[in-house]
Amino acid sequence: MTPFRVGLIGCSKRGNIFAHAYRGRVDVQLVACADLIEDNAQQMARKHQILKIFTDARKMLETEQLDIVNVCTRTRQHPELVIAAAESGARAVCSEKPMAPTWGEARRQYEACASRGVQSFYCHQRRFDPLFHRAKQLIDSGAIGRLVRVEGSCRNLFDWGTHWFDMFFHYNNDEPAVSVMGQIDARDTHTWFDIPMEGSGISWVQFQSGLQGLMVTGLAGNLGRPNINRILGEEGMIEVGSEGMSILRLFDGNGGWHDVDWKDDDYFTRWEALRQRIRDEENKAAAADPSGKTKPVPEAHLIGMASVAMALGDAIDCLKTGAEPMLSGRKALQATELIFATYESSRRRAKVILPLDVEDSAFLTMLADGAIKAS
Numbered sequence: 106m107t108p109f110r111v112g113l114i115g116c117s118k119r120g121n122i123f124a125h126a127y128r129g130r131v132d133v134q135l136v137a138c139a140d141l142i143e144d145n146a147q148q149m150a151r152k153h154q155i156l157k158i159f160t161d162a163r164k165m166l167e168t169e170q171l172d173i174v175n176v177c178t179r180t181r182q183h184p185e186l187v188i189a190a191a192e193s194g195a196r197a198v199c200s201e202k203p204m205a206p207t208w209g210e211a212r213r214q215y216e217a218c219a220s221r222g223v224q225s226f227y228c229h230q231r232r233f234d235p236l237f238h239r240a241k242q243l244i245d246s247g248a249i250g251r252l253v254r255v256e257g258s259c260r261n262l263f264d265w266g267t268h269w270f271d272m273f274f275h276y277n278n279d280e281p282a283v284s285v286m287g288q289i290d291a292r293d294t295h296t297w298f299d300i301p302m303e304g305s306g307i308s309w310v311q312f313q314s315g316l317q318g319l320m321v322t323g324l325a326g327n328l329g330r331p332n333i334n335r336i337l338g339e340e341g342m343i344e345v346g347s348e349g350m351s352i353l354r355l356f357d358g359n360g361g362w363h364d365v366d367w368k369d370d371d372y373f374t375r376w377e378a379l380r381q382r383i384r385d386e387e388n389k390a391a392a393a394d395p396s397g398k399t400k401p402v403p404e405a406h407l408i409g410m411a412s413v414a415m416a417l418g419d420a421i422d423c424l425k426t427g428a429e430p431m432l433s434g435r436k437a438l439q440a441t442e443l444i445f446a447t448y449e450s451s452r453r454r455a456k457v458i459l460p461l462d463v464e465d466s467a468f469l470t471m472l473a474d475g476a477i478k479a480s
Contacts, residue, residue: 108134109196109421112169114162114186115177116140116149119201119228121402123175124153125383126414133173133421139165152390152399162186166193173424176200179298184210187225188217197224197424199417203267204437206300208445209464215434225434226420229271232431233415234408235376236353237272239367240336240345244276248355249338252277256319256335258327261302262289262444266322269334271440273310273318276336279436280314286456287447289468293324294479301479303468308447320447380411452476 111133113120120138127133139159140146146158159165166174166189174190176183176198184205190198191214198218204211204227218225231237244252255276257269274280286309293304305325310318321328328335333352336343346352353365367373387401402410420430429435446457448467471477 106132108132109172109424110134110136110170111173111175112136112165112171113138113149113155113175113177114140114165116145117177120149120175120177121152122410122413123177123199123417124149125386125410126417128153128386129379129382129414130418130421137165137169137171163189166190166195171195173197173199180300181206184214187214191217191221191223195223197226197420199226199420200228202227202229202437203263203444204441206469207464207466208442208461211438211441215438218434224420224424224430225437226417226430226432227434227437228413228416229268229432229437229440230409230412230416231268231272232275233376233412233419235373236345236351236367237334238372239353239365239370240334240343241275243343243355243365244336244338248341248357249336249343250340252316252336252338254317254319254337256328256337257333258321258330259332261297261322262306262308262320262447263300263302264297265332266320266444267440269320270443271436272334274436274439277312277314277316279439280312280316282310282312282318282439282443282459284311284456284458285309285443285446285450287450289448289451290324291472291477291479294472301469301472306447308443310443376411376415379414380407383407383410383414
């Protein structure tokens with residue numbers, strides 16, 4: 106078959122990650138990239154052998170007849186660019202997370218793709234990390250019995266929390282959530298990629314299956330460990346950690362806690378091969394740059410890069426068959442709804458019954474009108 110024509114929008118760190126993922130496949134061809142800063146686009150083109158560069162993403166969409174468009178910009182640009190890509194005739198749109206600054210924008214960009222039959226994909230790559238992949242295998246095997254609660258701790262609800270909310274759904278086979286009750290605090294509010302994040306938050310989620318979810322962020326606490334998921338069942342418990350901790354352990358009736366080997370299967374072998382390929386490409390690019398400006402990515406970052414490559418491979422395979430990708434826009438939207446429902450619950454001082462019926466981000470609105478004050 107003729108390779109899918111791919112265009113990248115955003116040529117910085119995240120664009121580089123996706124470029125590596127595409128380079129490993131014979132069924133896609135990176136034909137163009139776009140960035141407002143021309144030097145960024147030029148560097149991306151040199152490093153990944155891309156023929157055409159643009160400083161106007163819309164011009165690229167109009168002229169290149171792209172099958173797949175990757176949006177790797179900051180969050181505020183996602184709605185405009187995802188919708189433009191869907192309207193351009195592309196067959197698939199891949200975007201970074203979080204989806205959008207507000208709930209209304211997130212919903213509209215998903216609908217722009219869904220209404221046109223365009224595959225949408227958002228980069229919640231933890232589902233493809235071998236640690237979390239092995240944890241899901243344990244759950245599905247019945248190692249801890251029927252699930253009763255999932256927990257997560259991280260820095261914030263929006264940028265990092267979107268991963269953990271997505272994993273709550275993943276552990277629960279994407280069963281719908283029905284309500285959210287939460288609270289946020291603006292003390293220690295910080296900005297990440299131009300979007301303010303709460304200083305601390307807590308979210309209690311009820312799922313249709315009866316499962317309950319607990320998320321704590323920032324100053325609210327970390328469940329005893331930072332950046333961790335805890336999955337509780339009727340017959341045991343699993344802890345799985347992220348960001349370089351490589352924690353996977355199981356508590357059951359056979360002597361308490363014990364570590365689980367997550368490097369002993371075919372999935373890890375395939376993931377590790379991707380990580381090695383990307384490492385080699387990075388080292389080769391650095392060696393070929395006489396200026397010394399090109400630096401290989403840190404070893405810890407290769408974990409996420411390999412997981413993105415696995416996830417993107419799944420999306421491309423699904424584009425051929427018409428199946429739903431593991432990281433589909435539908436699944437991203439359900440995780441995103443929990444973020445904005447938590448903010449809305451804090452504004453209302455009440456439980457929010459889903460689906461969420463607002464357009465804005467309650468957190469951003471409360472900051473703007475002085476209902477809460479950042480410090």
